[in-house]
Amino acid sequence: MRPAGGKTPAKTPAKAKEKEPWNKTPMLIKDIRKISVPTKNMDRECLARLKAAGVPYQLFDNVAHVRTPVKPGTNKLGGVTYRRAWNNPDAPWIMECKTVENLILAGPKLQKWGIASMYWNSAWRVSYVKGKNVLSRHSYGEALDVTAIDGSFGYATLVNHWNGPANKSRALRGVSAALRDSGLFNSVLTPAHDAYHRDHFHIDSPSRSHQLAVKYDVKSLEAPGKPSPTPGATPPAMGPDSRRDHELSGPPPRPWEPPRSRPRHY
Numbered sequence: 001m002r003p004a005g006g007k008t009p010a011k012t013p014a015k016a017k018e019k020e021p022w023n024k025t026p027m028l029i030k031d032i033r034k035i036s037v038p039t040k041n042m043d044r045e046c047l048a049r050l051k052a053a054g055v056p057y058q059l060f061d062n063v064a065h066v067r068t069p070v071k072p073g074t075n076k077l078g079g080v081t082y083r084r085a086w087n088n089p090d091a092p093w094i095m096e097c098k099t100v101e102n103l104i105l106a107g108p109k110l111q112k113w114g115i116a117s118m119y120w121n122s123a124w125r126v127s128y129v130k131g132k133n134v135l136s137r138h139s140y141g142e143a144l145d146v147t148a149i150d151g152s153f154g155y156a157t158l159v160n161h162w163n164g165p166a167n168k169s170r171a172l173r174g175v176s177a178a179l180r181d182s183g184l185f186n187s188v189l190t191p192a193h194d195a196y197h198r199d200h201f202h203i204d205s206p207s208r209s210h211q212l213a214v215k216y217d218v219k220s221l222e223a224p225g226k227p228s229p230t231p232g233a234t235p236p237a238m239g240p241d242s243r244r245d246h247e248l249s250g251p252p253p254r255p256w257e258p259p260r261s262r263p264r265h266y
């Protein structure tokens with residue numbers, strides 16, 4: 001805002017204090033590396049269940065704060081397609097294994113509302129809870145922000161359709177209620193919660209009391225997410241083709257800059 005007198009306000013000395021960025025993910029993403037066998041402290045049981053269920057994934061190491069970081073090798077989880085929302089194209093599609101497992105379990109409950117896709121704009125993201133000095137659940141890979149859904153009701157966004165038209169509003173409210181009632185996530189925040197969530201669902205803290213009904217064996221994790229490899233063959237992730245993975249190699253990341261339009265959220 002400009003002062004009424006037309007004078008420019010006295011500027012504070014430049015670089016008085018470097019402001020800490022709200023979102024540290026762009027600085028941390030360069031430390032990530034692909035691995036093919038889980039490290040000691042990872043949730044091997046969860047990984048083995050994903051594998052037994054035939055859900056492909058890439059496992060990572062060194063994802064800040066995330067115990068078992070995976071990037072699903074499919075955008076279809078539990079029959080629902082997870083599409084990247086337009087307003088955060090650089091967000092990493094990385095979550096704690098358990099988050100992925102519970103999204104898969106949520107699929108059939110969401111489909112009852114005619115849903116085909118969820119549009120997400122933030123998964124793993126190292127940031128603080130709004131107004132608090134506490135890391136958000138996104139930092140642990142245990143949260144997902146969803147800005148819109150589509151399906152038999154058309155395309156419905158949280159920011160425009162929470163209060164109508166009726167078919168879209170019903171779908172948005174039905175989906176959030178289904179997620180909450182499922183008990184798969186300990187927290188589901190919606191526009192009904194507060195103004196920070198007027199434009200997205202914040203889904204977090206996957207419950208440990210649900211799991212995929214599959215027979216699994218943690219010993220199967222020698223080559224996670226891949227069909228039985230030829231003995232002695234180099235795993236593809238480690239071979240020369242890995243340079244084609246544009247997400248983790250290629251040109252250096254852009255310096256962080258404040259987003260032009262970003263929902264305030266947890």
Ligand SMILES: [Zn+2]
Binds near residue numbers: 138143203266
């Ligand atoms: Zn969130």
